[in-house]
Amino acid sequence: MTKATIAGALAVDTALDVLFGDGNSIRFEDCWLRDHCRCSSCYHSDTFQRANHILEIPDATILNIESNETQIDVEWSDNHKSTYTAEFLSKFDYKTWKESKRLKPVLWHGDISDKIAKVHVDEFLKSVDGAKHVFQSLLDYGVALIEGVGVSEEATEEVCKALGGVQHTIFGGMWKFTTRADHADTAYTNLPLAAHNDNTYFTEAAGLQILHCLEHTNGTGGETILVDGFYGANQLNKELPEDFKFLTTFNVEAEYIEEGHHHTYSAPVIRVDNDTGDLVQIRFNVYDRAAMAFRNSNDCRSYYRSLRSLAKHYENISNQWRFKLKPGTVMAMDNFRVLHGRTGFSGSRVLCGSYVARSDWLDRARALALIQ
Numbered sequence: 001m002t003k004a005t006i007a008g009a010l011a012v013d014t015a016l017d018v019l020f021g022d023g024n025s026i027r028f029e030d031c032w033l034r035d036h037c038r039c040s041s042c043y044h045s046d047t048f049q050r051a052n053h054i055l056e057i058p059d060a061t062i063l064n065i066e067s068n069e070t071q072i073d074v075e076w077s078d079n080h081k082s083t084y085t086a087e088f089l090s091k092f093d094y095k096t097w098k099e100s101k102r103l104k105p106v107l108w109h110g111d112i113s114d115k116i117a118k119v120h121v122d123e124f125l126k127s128v129d130g131a132k133h134v135f136q137s138l139l140d141y142g143v144a145l146i147e148g149v150g151v152s153e154e155a156t157e158e159v160c161k162a163l164g165g166v167q168h169t170i171f172g173g174m175w176k177f178t179t180r181a182d183h184a185d186t187a188y189t190n191l192p193l194a195a196h197n198d199n200t201y202f203t204e205a206a207g208l209q210i211l212h213c214l215e216h217t218n219g220t221g222g223e224t225i226l227v228d229g230f231y232g233a234n235q236l237n238k239e240l241p242e243d244f245k246f247l248t249t250f251n252v253e254a255e256y257i258e259e260g261h262h263h264t265y266s267a268p269v270i271r272v273d274n275d276t277g278d279l280v281q282i283r284f285n286v287y288d289r290a291a292m293a294f295r296n297s298n299d300c301r302s303y304y305r306s307l308r309s310l311a312k313h314y315e316n317i318s319n320q321w322r323f324k325l326k327p328g329t330v331m332a333m334d335n336f337r338v339l340h341g342r343t344g345f346s347g348s349r350v351l352c353g354s355y356v357a358r359s360d361w362l363d364r365a366r367a368l369a370l371i372q
């Protein structure tokens with residue numbers, strides 16, 4: 001991008017119209033400008049924080065402006081003086097600004113093994129390019145594989161830390177699970193699990209789920225099932241918009257109960273960004289649905305109809321990617337988007353892994369300049 005320049009600035013009532021060298025023009029309200037003064041008494045540039053309470057910012061008016069190619073100087077009615085650089089102001093064109101914040105998931109269905117990142121652990125942990133490759137794959141497809149990892153909880157933990165940090169929940173930080181009932185949950189059995197998102201009963205579901213199959217011996221089955229929750233939701237919107245709409249507005253309650261714990265949370269199954277229409281989160285878990293009461297017959301019937309309509313996309317075998325996790329390969333997936341499951345199995349199957357908070361993995365992606 002070329003460097004932003006200012007071609008002119010004109011005060012109009014309580015706002016300032018700034019014309020940029022590229023022909024674009026942006027209107028800034030005076031209250032916004034006063035709030036965004038970057039002088040040292042208004043902004044701590046070392047901590048990137050505002051210095052004043054919003055109630056302390058004076059309701060000042062613009063007395064005078066002077067501009068050149070690179071900046072605008074404003075003199076305020078309370079004698080304060082502010083300087084705004086062209087580069088700073090140019091970032092606040094609403095459309096461009098909003099667009100720059102959008103994530104751009106690449107919707108998929110079926111086998112995506114040749115699309116996603118498969119990065120060797122040394123490359124992931126030690127090189128910026130390796131890390132970028134993994135996080136870009138998580139942003140694009142919601143899945144990434146890290147290969148050549150030591151077949152141990154310790155080696156897996158290193159990967160979890162680098163993906164944003166281990167998130168502690170009732171299941172622990174790093175967890176290891178097999179068919180022993182360490183928690184009151186079907187994951188700790190050999191039963192099949194249809195595609196689902198974890199933690200629908202938490203106020204904030206885990207951002208990533210990381211799984212490493214440490215062992216599967218003397219048995220069969222235990223295939224991993226992944227399906228793009230956004231693809232299914234999108235298909236539903238095209239095919240049955242009413243069902244889609246219902247799932248974006250109706251609060252479906254979920255719960256998790258075990259000795260000493262009772263988690264419950266109620267929210268729409270499909271969360272959409274109201275401004276952009278972008279899909280933000282899927283909260284789909286048929287097992288962890290709580291028993292609930294309905295306001296009326298219509299809501300009750302819509303609940304079953306629309307959940308089944310969505311489920312059909314997730315259970316459609318041609319939408320799913322099925323494969324066998326192997327010791328040494330760590331799988332990370334976006335639990336806000338991708339649903340996971342497994343087929344039933346026999347034999348001794350041991351997995352370990354952790355959750356990572358969404359805030360924390362997006363923080364990594366931002367630090368790598370992959371998103372804004």
Ligand SMILES: C[N+](C)(C)CCCC[C@H](N)C(=O)O
Nearest residue numbers: 171175177185187197198199
């Ligand atoms: C991942 N780990 C083995 C710790 C537990 C899984 C919890 C499963 C729970 N039914 C849910 O879907 O959230």
Ligand SMILES: O=C(O)CCC(=O)C(=O)O
Nearest residue numbers: 187193198224340341342
């Ligand atoms: O056993 C598996 O592969 C996954 C089980 C599961 O859904 C989970 O641990 O959240």
Ligand SMILES: [Fe+2]
Nearest residue numbers: 187197198340
């Ligand atoms: Fe799960």
